[in-house]
Amino acid sequence: MNPRSDRRRFLALGTGSALAAAVGVHLADPGRAWAKPQFPDDPFRLGVGSGEPYPDGVVLWTRLALDPVSPDGTGGMPDRVIPVEWQVAEDDRFRRVVARGTAKASPALNHSVHVEVTGLRAHRRYWYRFRTGGYTSPVGRTRTAPDPKAAVNRLDFAFASCQNYYEGYYTAFSHLAAEDLDFVVHLGDYIYEGGGQGTIGRGHLPAVETFSLADYRIRFGQYKADPELQLAHAAFPWLVTVDDHDVENNWAGSHSQPDTEPDQDPAIFLKRRADAFQAFYENQPLRLESKPDGPDMKLFRRRPFGRLASLHMVDTRQFRDVQPTAQDDRHDPERTMLGARQERWLVDGLDRSRTTWNIVGNQVFMFQADHTEGPDTRYGLDPWDGYTAARQRLFNAVADRGVDNFVVLTGDAHRGTAADLKLDFDDPSSRTIGTEFLGSSITSGRDGAAMDNLGRIWLAENPHLKFHNAQRGYVSCSVTPDAWQTDYKVVPYVTRPGAPLELAGRIHVEAGKAGIAGVETATD
Structure with a gap:
């Protein structure tokens, strides 16, 4: 490749185009940029992505890395600020470029780039790419959101979670990338913090649990280098959040996981949380408003999609009380899952919403789930079952304020379910106030099965x-x-590559009628 001719081609394809009215570029570091960077190989090994769609723009993401898993966590990049050119076009051959600029990839953010493009047209598809040092990135495709006042006839999106690298191949992401979607929601456990090696040749790097910033950067480098994950990121804008394994299993607020490290100094854990959040931001298409401030990161936010739907992304980790240690303690009326401020933000947003559908992107399942057969009961203490008063406050607010078409999207549990959300789960005749769709994992839990023992218990007891x-x-x-249609799409195996995609179930919800209207399964 001739870098000079490549640069001419990159710039010439935008000649004569009308540029976007305004462009916001996140400059990661004010230091002097390396004027004419040169690299021994392609620095775009982690692909491209976009996210956080607004009616007038999106975030464009890439991260430069010559060696994504270099032991020092630098991605094999020099300790210099590197200029990265970017373009947005209305066609995949970049004949109609509508926005362009130069961002700075800084060592301070692991040479990641977050470009906040504005001035685009609402509810439109665009293509984008980056260039530096004579190399051009893969082309990504994105879409802006509809105008909040627009009548939208249809919205298509997908959600996913839980992609433990060493437990399986990301075949599901290849299938997802082939769909025609407006956006993707990722509900957490993007990486796993353990040092597991598995049995399929995809052992974690580093081969120990992640604690330092370098550790988390290496782990992200390994995950982001996966070609099937890259395909899904390049196909649609994503909205992402963190769950427990993005930092540490079952962490809560400033508390380390209670099962193995109950006495850890919160200051030590908060340093680890800060490092995990830093690496998460570096590797995701997030806006500057979500850039971490030490151990704090703004992840709850609201995105409208015309008058059809509002998506309220919540954060069920940073502000929660620590999990109870006994079943009876889960009913403590003072316990919180979201924290007082976020709880008010969610309820007020649902109350003020004038969209047809009110969607909550949520990490741990809300529905009640008795795990024991017969008259005895046992409930998980990390999901909302461990925070029953907080759940009841939310459900009461939805009912009292007349929130229609309340739908919750959830990950974490490595199984797919659909549930009616009840004001009183112990009374089957109680009022239904919404629907929850719990999505399975991308790989976590290995191959899985259509039905297992816990699934049989859940269906019998709940x-x-x-x-x-x-x-x-x-x-x-x-x-x-x-209407709302939810399709549960599964692969029969993940412990080897190339699995076909299958439809496990299709769920129907009717607007104006709370709860599930119909269920179709693969055996029907």
Whole structure:
């Protein structure tokens, strides 16, 4: 490749185009940029991505890395600020470039780039790419959100979570990338913090649990280098959040996981959380407003999609009380999952919403799930079952304020279910106030099965559950002003590559009628 001719080609394809009215570029470091960078190889090994769609723009992301898993966590990049040119076009051949500029990839942010492009047209598809040092990135495709006042006839999106690298191949992401979607929601456990090696040749790097910033950067480098994950990122804008394994299993607020490190100094854990958040931001298409401030990171936010739907992304980790240690303690009325400020923000946002559908992107399942057969009961203490008063406050608010078409999207549990959300789960005749779709994992839990013992218990003991599948995969949703369709899409195996995609179940919800209207399964 001739860098000089490549540069001419990159710039010439935008000649004569009308540029976007305004462009916001996140400059990671004010230091002097390396004027004419040269690299021994392609620095775009981690691909490209976009996210946080607004009606007038999106975030464009890439991260330069010559060696994504270099032992020092630098990605094999020099300790210099590197200029990265970017373009946005209305066509995939970049004949109609509408925005361009130069961002700075700084060592301070592991040579990641977050470009906040504005001035684009609402509800439109665009293509984008980056260039530096004579190399051009893969082309990404993105889409802006509809105008908040626009009548939208249909919205198509998918959600996913839990992609433990050493437990399986990311085949599901290849299938997801082939869909025609407006956006993707990732509900957490993007990486796993343990040092597991597995049995399929995808052992974690580093081969120990992640604690330092360098550790988390290496782990992200390993995950982001996966070609199937890159395909899904390059195909649609993503909205992402963190769950426990993005930092440490079952962490809560400033508390380390209670099962193995109950006495750890919170200051030590908060330093680890700060490092994990830093690496997370560096590797995701997030806006500057989500850039961590030490151990704090703003992840709850609201995104409207015309008058059809509002997506309220919540954070169920940073502000929660530590998990209870006994079943009876889960009913403590003072306990919180979201924290007082976020709880008010969510309830007020749902109350003020005038969209047809009100969606909550949530990390741990809300529905009640008795894990024991017979008259005895046992509930998980990390999900909302460990925070029953907080759940009841939210459900009461949804009912009292007349919030229509309340739908919760959830990850974490490595199984797919669909449930009616009840004001009183112990009374099957109680009012239904919404629907929850729990999505399975991309790989976590290895191959899985359509049904397992816990699935049988859940369906028998929890009459509000209407569907269950414990295979790996993702969930796609098609939403109209009149109806919601959720498809549970699974792969029969992840412990070897190349699995086909199968439809495990299809769930129907009617606008204006809380709860599940119909269920179709693969055996019907």
